Amino acid sequence: xxxxxxxxxxxxxxxxxxxxxxxxxxxxxxxxxxxxxxxxxxxxxxxxxxxxxxxxxxxxxxxxxxxxxxxxxxxxxxxxxxxxxxxxxxxxxxxxxxxxxxxxxxxxxxxxxxxxxxxxxxxxxxxxxxxxxxxxxxxxxxxxxxxxxxxxxxxxxxxxxxxxxxxxxxxxxxxxxxxxxxxxxxxxxxxxxxxxxxxxxxxxxxxxxxxxxxxxxxxx
Amino acid sequence: xxxxxxxxxxxxxxxxxxxxxxxxxxxxxxxxxxxxxxxxxxxxxxxxxxxxxxxxxxxxxxxxxxxxxxxxxxxxxxxxxxxxxxxxxxxxxxxxxxxxxxxxxxxxxxxxxxxxxxxxxxxxxxxxxxxxxxxxxxxxxxxxxxxxxxxxxxxxxxxxxxxxxxxxxxxxxxxxxxxxxxxxxxxxxxxxxxxxxxxxxxxxxxxxxxxxxxxxxxxx
DNA sequence: ACATTATTGAACCCACGGGTTCAGATGCCG
DNA sequence: CGGCATCTGAACCCGTGGGTTCAATAATGT
Numbered sequence: 001x002x003x004x005x006x007x008x009x010x011x012x013x014x015x016x017x018x019x020x021x022x023x024x025x026x027x028x029x030x031x032x033x034x035x036x037x038x039x040x041x042x043x044x045x046x047x048x049x050x051x052x053x054x055x056x057x058x059x060x061x062x063x064x065x066x067x068x069x070x071x072x073x074x075x076x077x078x079x080x081x082x083x084x085x086x087x088x089x090x091x092x093x094x095x096x097x098x099x100x101x102x103x104x105x106x107x108x109x110x111x112x113x114x115x116x117x118x119x120x121x122x123x124x125x126x127x128x129x130x131x132x133x134x135x136x137x138x139x140x141x142x143x144x145x146x147x148x149x150x151x152x153x154x155x156x157x158x159x160x161x162x163x164x165x166x167x168x169x170x171x172x173x174x175x176x177x178x179x180x181x182x183x184x185x186x187x188x189x190x191x192x193x194x195x196x197x198x199x200x201x202x203x204x205x206x207x208x209x210x211x212x213x214x215x216x217x218x219x220x
Numbered sequence: 221x222x223x224x225x226x227x228x229x230x231x232x233x234x235x236x237x238x239x240x241x242x243x244x245x246x247x248x249x250x251x252x253x254x255x256x257x258x259x260x261x262x263x264x265x266x267x268x269x270x271x272x273x274x275x276x277x278x279x280x281x282x283x284x285x286x287x288x289x290x291x292x293x294x295x296x297x298x299x300x301x302x303x304x305x306x307x308x309x310x311x312x313x314x315x316x317x318x319x320x321x322x323x324x325x326x327x328x329x330x331x332x333x334x335x336x337x338x339x340x341x342x343x344x345x346x347x348x349x350x351x352x353x354x355x356x357x358x359x360x361x362x363x364x365x366x367x368x369x370x371x372x373x374x375x376x377x378x379x380x381x382x383x384x385x386x387x388x389x390x391x392x393x394x395x396x397x398x399x400x401x402x403x404x405x406x407x408x409x410x411x412x413x414x415x416x417x418x419x420x421x422x423x424x425x426x427x428x429x430x431x432x433x434x435x436x437x438x439x440x
Numbered sequence: 441a442c443a444t445t446a447t448t449g450a451a452c453c454c455a456c457g458g459g460t461t462c463a464g465a466t467g468c469c470g
Numbered sequence: 471c472g473g474c475a476t477c478t479g480a481a482c483c484c485g486t487g488g489g490t491t492c493a494a495t496a497a498t499g500t
Contacts (some may be wrong), residue, residue: 273459287462
């Protein structure tokens with residue numbers, strides 16, 4: 001959605017054409033959200049420096065001054081857009097990790113860990129997720145706090161949640177005793193590392209290999 | 221080296237001041253190199269878009285037209301500078317991996333693998349190495365081939381060399397049979413993954429943990 | 441109906457920086 | 471010494487794009 005900037009012309013909602021428009025049906029917040037979505041899409045496509053605000057306005061189906069009436073400047077636009085997207089990715093990842101809550105204390109954690117690996121990698125392979133990582137690290141020099149914020153909202157959050165689950169499993173005697181934070185890091189590294197080496201590898205086999213190696217190292 | 225831009229002022233060679241200068245003692249190529257070094261330093265500090273060519277010229281102790289007489293434009297400047305630096309990092313990493321050639325076929329590979337892990341991580345933690353990774357991925361959207369080229373010169377090269385060594389060790393029966401490419405990927409992932417999570421962690425302990433987990437998973 | 445608020449398009453201002461030009465200055469080589 | 475190549479500094483041209491202004495327009499609430 002929201003990739004054609006014609007969208008707001010073609011919208012079924014009549015009487016929403018051409019110029020002008022006071023407090024329209026779509027509230028102020030929805031419009032702001034549309035702008036942020038458009039911003040994220042264009043930034044992801046072109047990168048920060050190559051993106052001009054006019055293009056964002058077009059993508060959101062909105063005029064340039066409208067953009068500036070919602071966000072103060074290009075920089076805020078970037079920050080907000082990336083952080084919102086990062087939150088979304090983080091939430092999805094967390095939901096996946098939470099699957100591990102249902103692991104029975106007396107059962108083999110192999111299958112659930114493999115499933116989680118697969119699902120996590122699918123989330124990480126999403127175009128959105130890739131874009132978030134890309135955008136955060138691309139401007140890390142210019143906006144260091146943004147990079148930190150994105151890390152906190154995604155990777156660190158996931159690592160922490162995963163460490164919690166692993167700790168419980170280890171306590172149940174289904175993993176060897178270990179530092180759960182380090183174990184979580186290793187799990188995620190095995191999972192996402194290959195993304196750098198072979199961005200186009202089949203996620204499912206990569207995930208299976210990662211889970212296998214993890215269990216060989218951390219299993220009992 | 222090459223991080224202080226004072227270097228060419230502090231050079232012993234006198235009579236190298238102020239304006240003018242024909243075919244000076246330092247040949248054309250050395251000057252070109254100085255420019256590339258300066259470019260890398262400034263790009264690493266400010267990022268591509270925030271860097272103006274004038275600043276690079278100053279850093280290299282050279283006038284702006286001189287810069288353009290050696291490299292055609294800002295883009296070439298970036299490509300060249302980053303690729304040269306990437307080659308340097310790649311070479312250093314390869315040298316480390318080559319240590320594994322001396323592993324006796326009948327000895328425990330634990331110690332040498334741990335050493336290699338430590339030394340590799342030290343190379344990867346270098347400011348230069350961090351900068352190369354940063355610069356390559358930062359402009360990946362604008363210069364995709366540069367990102368690919370850097371990956372080929374660093375990560376892929378190292379993975380390939382490491383896979384060769386691991387294959388020999390496995391063949392000698394000191395590692396379980398496995399796909400050496402995948403094993404190398406896992407080794408490197410365990411090593412560099414934690415860099416993302418805790419950029420300031422002690423490299424030596426991270427390396428030790430990585431080697432330990434790797435051997436638990438791949439040892440016999 | 442009327443004031444209010446949100447929006448629009450288009451024009452506008454202006455700083456920034458990539459890239460060029462040019463007249464001097466300087467060192468090297470024959 | 472004279473021709474050649476190189477470098478310098480400073481000025482210059484100009485496209486790009488961030489951000490603003492403004493009159494016109496349209497929906498909303500009362």
